[in-house]
Amino acid sequence: MAIDVERAETLVENFRQRDGRVIELLLDVQDEFNYVPESVLEMISERLEIPLERLLGTVTFYNAFSTAPKGRYHVKVCTGTACVVRGARAILEAVVDELGVDPGEATEDGAFSLESVHCFGNCAHGPTVAVGEEYYAHVTLTKAREIVAALKKAEAEGGA
Ligand code: FES
Known part of the structure; x- marks a missing residue:
């Protein structure tokens, strides 16, 4: 399934404006795509200047996240x-x-x-x-x- 890059960018921009915690952005990504695609993590890492390893660490630590696509x-x-x-x-x-x-x-x-x-x-x-x-x-x-x-x-x- 292709990732809606525009939608991911909107989530990052909304996050920038409200200046919340990164985990909130990751939860938004999880909700939007039903998992956290690595390509989106890379984009977040670049845009928000957060090391990719840190984002991956958060996503793999919490059960609320999935790094693979989930079906219905x-x-x-x-x-x-x-x-x-x-x-x-x-x-x-x-x-x-x-x-x-x-x-x-x-x-x-x-x-x-x-x-x-x-x-x-x-x-x-x-x-x-x-x-x-x-x-x-x-x-x-x-x-x-x-x-x-x-x-x-x-x-x-x-x-x-
Ligand atoms: S090994 Fe524990 S439930 Fe399968």
């Missing part, structure tokens, strides 16, 4: 050790196969995105998959494909 349905597959020993890698591959995107990517139409996470803190009930705020435990290959099929159906019927 954001699927997270745990690939932590406890889930991997129960088959999480095959589950991730099945979800990649069903959605047609790799972890860190979103579909062209913005409907689905995929993320591989290190642990949900639900290790005893893994493999774990989450869609938005909804968590699925003891996920099997069949269940993973069913979850994606249900999402596709919901998207076809009107979206998230």
Whole structure:
């Protein structure tokens, strides 16, 4: 998905005028694009003379930010050790196969995105998959494909 550079520049200009904290600008960017594109961070770094590393540090530290595009349905597959020993890698591959995107990517139409996470803190009930705020435990290959099929159906019927 192409980034609306003009929109990003407007956010920076509005921010300059109100002279707030940089995190507020980053939240505006997150709201606008549904993630914080690195190209926008580079532009902010240049315009506001803030080191890019500092901006990246803030964005990766807080959960409110995402550095990868998020679709209307954001699927997270745990690939932590406890889930991997129960088959999480095959589950991730099945979800990649069903959605047609790799972890860190979103579909062209913005409907689905995929993320591989290190642990949900639900290790005893893994493999774990989450869609938005909804968590699925003891996920099997069949269940993973069913979850994606249900999402596709919901998207076809009107979206998230
Ligand atoms: S390793 Fe998957 S939930 Fe902890």
